[in-house]
Amino acid sequence: MMSYRIAQIRLVNSHPEVYDPCDDSFALVDALLADRTNLLEHRPIFCLEIGCGSGYVITSLALLLGGDVCGSYFIATDINPHALDVTSDTLKAHGVHAELVNTDVAAGLEGRLMGLVDVMVVNPPYVPTPEEEVGCDGIASAWAGGENGRSVIDKILPIADRLLSDKGWLYMVTLTANDPSDICLQMKKKGYAACIVLQRSTEEESLHVIKFWQDPNSKLEANKAKVLNHGGLIWVTEWNALQYSVASAFMAVLYSDYMFWSGTPTLYCNGDQYEPMDLRNFAISQANYVLGSNPM
Ligand SMILES: C[S@@+](CC[C@H](N)C(=O)[O-])C[C@H]1O[C@@H](n2cnc3c(N)ncnc32)[C@H](O)[C@@H]1O
Known part of the structure; x- marks a missing residue:
């Protein structure tokens, strides 16, 4: 079997306040690996990760697509400033580059990236928690997802819709408790088709990686519903x-x-x-x- 370069755990930096690569991070990178041929044919210009944590995913995506010579431009955001320092080290250790932005989801980037992002990857805070824990300081904000784990996810979906290009793909990690079918329905209303590209059960959780793309039929239905x-x-x-x-x-x-x-x-x-x-x-x-x- 052919193997491709992704980020190596020994080169991924860490920090006590930053989420270390875990089952969900591996699931997302495995989903990208499985879709590598399509991703290469897709020739994305702008690739964006929301919530980059240690940088394991954005680094793997950059390596998968061929690194700094592939013609893609990588951007990663995180609300936690420590995550950006760690991601910067992880990228450097692998010889790849991404623009790093300390912001809430993609605030401040919408004007510049509206309709331009060809690949977006998100492993959001999806664990159901009390709403007060969402976005709090420290490591808890890495997983605290509020009611049904949907608070941050529901904030990301409309932003993804605005940022994705017509050919844009969104890969998002979700948990069964997040109600993935409802997430797909919400995106269908915005004109996206979806499919679960990876499903993995661990001792603690059942993870799905969902891929979304704009679908002319869903778009038509969405436009009709708007009119x-x-x-x-x-x-x-x-x-x-x-x-x-x-x-x-x-x-x-x-x-x-x-x-x-x-x-x-x-x-x-x-x-x-x-x-x-x-x-x-x-x-x-x-x-x-x-x-x-x-x-x-
Ligand atoms: C589950 S961790 C995933 C980290 C990394 N992408 C990975 O897969 O290993 C979620 C990340 O999202 C970040 N995050 C949480 N809320 C955010 C928000 N509103 N905007 C941007 N990043 C956020 C957290 O700081 C954390 O780094």
């Missing part, structure tokens, strides 16, 4: 809400007439195809809603 309210009315803003549905219903009828008379069989819009009757049915649905056939 229509739960009763199916076009929804732009609560002020003068009906003007949008009435105007779009009018346009839909007008355009369906044009399609009939001009012999245009289909309208291609946002990844879907519509026939004249689809436009008419849409207009009828808006009119019915306005006239009282709605869930209110």
Whole structure:
């Protein structure tokens, strides 16, 4: 079997206040290793780790992708300043480089990295704990995840959505207690498909590494959900809400007439195809809603 370079434990620095590589860190790196061929073909430009701890994961990712000559730019954040010192030593010991940022998730980086991150890796604090322990000083912030272990995860998901590029991949470690299916559902609502790329049970926990990527079908559903309210009315803003549905219903009828008379069989819009009757049915649905056939 072929072996590839990842960070070596003996070269990973440590500090009493910083999370040492553990089963979850190994699971994440193993998932990246298993996906190495795809990662190389992916040719990521910006790679970001949130919560780098000892630097074991970001160093392994940099080595996996070919180090400083691969054309990728590596960035790692951590809320714990000691973690950045330790990560810096770990990177240096392996001869690779990453920009290190002491921040909460990716605060301060969003303007610069919005829509640009091709690979994001996260082994978040996921252990269910009292909410007060989340983000506290010291080593406990490495694992304290609040209710269901979801506090930091739920903060990271929308930020990941904003930072990931159209072809961006997110690899995230979760625990069964975090309700991975719900995490996938939350990301589906943002237009991402997901699959569990690694599942591992230890004596203490059952870990999953989930890979997310933008999926045109989920994106379409997400966009539809953003545009229509739960009763199916076009929804732009609560002020003068009906003007949008009435105007779009009018346009839909007008355009369906044009399609009939001009012999245009289909309208291609946002990844879907519509026939004249689809436009008419849409207009009828808006009119019915306005006239009282709605869930209110
Ligand atoms: C479970 S440890 C993982 C460390 C390392 N990535 C690994 O896999 O070994 C979680 C890391 O996230 C950091 N962290 C916790 N909350 C954070 C936040 N809000 N923003 C950035 N980093 C955070 C912790 O300091 C810790 O280093």
